[in-house]
Amino acid sequence: MVKVIREADFGQAEECALAVLDFSATWCGPCKMLAPVLEKLSEEMKGKAEFFKVDVDENPNLAVRFAIQSIPALIFLKNGKEVGREIGFKPEAALRSTLESFLG
Amino acid sequence: MTRYDVAIIGTGPAGLEAALTVKARNKSVLLIGPADLSAKVRKAHTIQNYLGLPNVSGREMQEAFLKHLESSEIKITDEQAKNIYAMGDYFAIQTGGADAMYEAETLILATGLPQTKGLPGEDLFLGKGVSYCATCDAALYRGKKAAVVGYAPKEEDEANFLAELAGEVLYFPQYAGEVRTVPAVKVIREKPVEILGDRSVRALKTDGGEYEADGIFILRETIAPDKLVPGLEIEADRVKVTPQTETNIPGCFAAGDIAGPPYQYIKAAGQGNAAALAAVRYLAAKRKQ
Incomplete structure (x- = not known):
């Protein structure tokens, strides 16, 4: 499952061993396309990675903090520290191997 | 939303021939690109070695191609593909805002070569402004x-x-x-x-x-193929294809200049034909499963 997260409870994501932050917005086409791919991967990686959706319009401070310029943007956090990011839509297989590289 | 059997991006000889072949095989086709055909066709001075059209000018070639499309009842969707998403089972093609979306089971890329090289810094800051x-x-x-x-x-x-x-x-x-x-x-x-x-x-x-x-x-008129289709494998600025025009993404094929040299009109048309047949074969195999 991909959880919706806000600034107030962002600590949740920072505590995870591996968190995937999906910076997106309701009006963004590529984000809409990426959502089902992330949903599927989140089920596959249950217990290994937590997935969070961050709406950039509702959480402008988080968007600034992570210097988000284009969405969708995926940010990977390991214990709160950014270890990588992917900008734009990515096919399922490509994202799976990126995630596996962080789990490795 | 209608899901087409084959979406073809580009209205040069590769895309047009692919569309004619797909149609002849009785599959539904979505052809996206300039309705007055690719600039490389309409702006050509003279083409000397196109079979059946000796010393043809770009204008004459454009006219002949459009006539052929009309006789096969193929319509061009006069838009530009901005983003294409490989969703696994199908391709989603965005031509504008979030609502301007098309879907197709297979995809043939025939957008030609980018007219201009990217600017210094363009790749580096893509997605960062x-x-x-x-x-x-x-x-x-x-x-x-x-x-x-x-x-x-x-x-x-x-x-x-x-x-x-x-x-x-x-x-x-x-x-x-x-x-x-x-x-x-x-x-x-x-x-x-x-x-x-x-x-x-x-x-x-x-x-x-x-x-x-x-x-x-x-x-620009042409978006670099790996920017257009995220995840697409590129080699020396061209889409990497097998002799059967397959790319690294299942169900996605490429033909014409975008798939590498020789950069000839007749080669593009022939490769468009091969791509269409490969897409039709892919559909048949998929539906058998």
């Missing part, structure tokens, strides 16, 4: 400063659209002739030379000066 689709990313620049580099008059609409949201829009037309933008858009007739920034875009450098911008929109 550089974008190829104003209608897709406009809302990120609400109240901010945007620069738009337009390579054709139709991009003026994108600049106008941006002006509704952005604080300031600078428009750099890369073509001659009158520019019809809304008054809020500032037109600057200079040539971009580099994109400057550090973590994200800071400014557009031109042959006339430096212009600060939060976002830079580069709108």
